[in-house]
Amino acid sequence: SAVISQKPSRDICQRGTSLTIQCQVDSQVTMMFWYRQQPGQSLTLIATANQGSEATYESGFVIDKFPISRPNLTFSTLTVSNMSPEDSSIYLCSVEAGGGQINEQFFGPGTRLTVL
């Protein structure tokens, strides 16, 4: 398994500003994922972040809006840029761990973002 922490746990931000969310894992992992959970909705994958390469973004998400860093095998950041109220969501990071053909994904506690 993997233990994941996120900072901040929640924040309230003004329209037009940016927020960087940190994700820290207690072990080295190859793949990290960032998800968005809009109010009352399910989780949607934003991007996959591998150490040493550019993040891979899903349809509907772009690097200018959600830049991601992955400086090492235990850490990643997601920035929500030029925020609007529509960006109010829970942002979760997850990692693959466990070995084998299909690894399990373990999730952090999430960052609850409210944009005014």
Added chain:
Amino acid sequence: AQSVTQPDIHITVSEGASLELRCNYSYGATPYLFWYVQSPGQGLQLLLKYFSGDTLVQGIKGFEAEFKRSQSSFNLRKPSVHWSDAAEYFCAVTSSGGYNKLIFGAGTRLAVHP
């Protein structure tokens, strides 16, 4: 495209009653299926997973799920619900995108009456 359907948005059961949460998937190949639980203010916790083999899988907290290929279903069950089981439950399937991208259903919110 792969998809997951959870037909029940909200379910209410009495404490001690049995529970079944439905999940149907659309996937071209052999699916890898997961059930996650999200308690209020918490992240997601993996309850159980199906990769292959025995179609009845046991998970944590007394949950089990049965994979039925003929029905494209992976329903979650628990024989006796506890008040602490009140939470949101998500069914998920991996995609075939070359990495283990999870596709989630819309979720089922479970309320437990005392």
